[in-house]
Amino acid sequence: MAVERALEAAVPGGIGASELDRGVERARDALLGRARADGHWSFELEADSTIPAEFILMMHFLDEIDAPLQAKLAVYLRERQAGHGGWPLYHGGAFDISCSVKVYYALKLAGDSPEAPHMQRARRAILEHGGAARANVFTRITLAMFGEVPWRAVPYIPVEIMLLPRWFPFHLDKVSYWSRTVMVPLLVLCTLKARARNPGAVHVRELFTVPAERERHYFPRRGPINRLFMLLDRAGRIADGWVPRRMRALAMRRAERWIIERLNDEDGLGAIFPAMVNALEVMVLLGYPPEDPHRSIAVRALRKLLVIGESSAYCQPCLSPVWDTALACLALQTEGSEASLQAARGGLDWLLPLQLAADAPADWRVRRPQLRGGGWAFQYRNDYYPDLDDTAVVVWAMQNQPRHAARTDPATADPYADSGARALDWLAGMQSRGGGFAAFDVDNTYYYLNHIPFADHGALLDPPTADVTGRVVTALAGRGRVQDRAVREAAVAYLRSEQESDGSWFGRWGTNYIYGTWSVLVALGAAGFNATDPAVRRAIEWLRARQNGDGGWGESNDSYSDKALAGRGLDSTAYQTAWALLGLLAVGCEDVELIERGVDYLLRTQRRDGLWYDASFTAPGFPRVFYLKYHGYCAYFPLWALASYRRRRTHIRR
Secondary structure: OHHHHHHHHHOOOOOOHHHHHHHHHHHHHHHHOOOOOOOOOOOOEEEOOHHHHHHHHHHHHHOOOOHHHHHHHHHHHHHOOOOOOOOOOOOOOOOOHHHHHHHHHHHHHOOOOOOOHHHHHHHHHHHHOOOHHHOOHHHHHHHHHOOOOOHHHOOOOOHHHHHOOOOOOOOHHHOOHHHHHHHHHHHHHHHOOOOOOOOOOOOOHHHOOOOOOOOOOOOOOOOHHHHHHHHHHHHHHHHHHHOOHHHHHHHHHHHHHHHHHOOOHHHOHHHOHHHHHHHHHHHHHOOOOOOOHHHHHHHHHHHOOEEEOOOOEEEOOOOOHHHHHHHHHHHHHHHOOHHHHHHHHHHHHHHHHHOOOOOOOOHHHHOOOOOOOOOEOOOOOOOOOOEHHHHHHHHHHHHHOOOOOOOOOHHHHOOOHHHHHHHHHHHHHOOOOOOOEOOOOOOEOOHHHHHOHHHOOOOOOEOOEHHHHHHHHHHHHHHOOHHHHHHHHHHHHHHHHHOOOOOOOOOOOOOOHHHHHHHHHHHHHHOOOOOOOHHHHHHHHHHHHHOOOOOOEEEOHHHHOOHHHOOOEEEEEHHHHHHHHHHHHHOOOOOHHHHHHHHHHHHHHOOOOOOOOOOOOOEEEEOOOEEEEEOOHHHHHHHHHHHHHHHHHHHHHO
């Protein structure tokens, strides 16, 4: 009651009710106006310039060049060249050599002269950072396929990996879903030493400080385990010529079958761009004709990722309809008007049939063969790879939807009860050792694999994280089932163990400590903890210390490489301010000034169209390697935060 009295006392001299109502209503109307005709939401999902560059590279690999599309992709790439001459992994980020090499090559393929001023600046920046030989493994594989570097510049990844037993130190089941779907096609491409058609015979030898054939330092040494793997890599290359033909043919058939089984119709292999490109290139390499249904479907899946404007275009890494729809529903449910609740019901009804069948084939079953399925994917479809984070948010939204109290039949009073129960059963069964939850797998913690030559990106695995665990706890606590008690308690203990010494939590799937701290505070609030809890108090103090002078919060993606920037490094953003407020409100923070300054920031920065805008990238795909900008984050998170604050004040007045 103390926080309620404090907020009530602050109302007269604080934020006016009419001002708050106007802000909430404008944000609500803007979000409602962006729903699709069938009731769901799917906002653009933007990545760094690597993805559109790879689309151009793919067209030249296949010699299937859409010239008008290529021209628009090139406009997009030129517009995103940074002041340092290259291309960063996120808006305002530092020079990234791998991204810059791919963009330079793509622009040259698209017809840009290497003597054009922007190309000279890019080339100079690349050479100053050691040249194309210093690019990451994925970039060097692309360069090898275009004949720009020898195949010894890439790791030895023979297709016979498909035949390894599960007990072997390396196995596909021991890496993450995204690594699997990207790697299996690469095994074929690298084993067959695929060669791009490259109809214009365009090369980028000018990007090397030492001729690629004479370069001897493609693989930096990263410690004793890495050196051991490098010795094994060398031994494998020597033995490659002795691999029996029948064994290789068997491995090829198994890889091909693995890809086709998971092709995922027009949503593509893994429903992620890199895997989809690799799969299409494998089909072309193996002789699938253009009219083959699998190949034509793969092409359509890739084109569905394009965002084409009047003058420019880019390619999304994947689509986010389930995530966007569930979060939009939560924001609208909190706003609470009849229009919002009706729209939320429409969104939930759209989500309902997308729940995967109890017996659907999936890679996670390797670890949990007896567990009934019940999850949702992140994308429109990704049957083999349901996402725990998305599933938890969908269940959370289903639990929040008001029931038909006048009805006596429980089945009609809660149309989502059976679906939600099956999802909770699946979530509880996917708990990893130690109590945490990962995004897609169970106990995917073979950390030694991050030292193999292929894993220089450090994103090979899918271990448990605080943010996903927080979301699962929120979903489990919402229903409060007796059978989930031990799972919830172990998960809460895991969250406590993951708290940083400064009081924050690391954010794996959103930027960064503000996101992680929001995720965990909401979970702890749902589990019955409040501002009197020591861990919660420390988190509140951390958020208080990170609030900017304008009342908002802002954190750069630089905090993934420099922890000193945790909760800092960026001007205030609407979505991060919303996360901070939602976390504070979830645990009953009593610092009214702290909360109202954040609310005031959101109201002051709201645009005329009812939304907010920030150029910053909102999340990592993989920390330090790949980043994303969820365009929907400036639509539903600020609305959710303002509506949560208004609901608290409305409740007080009553």
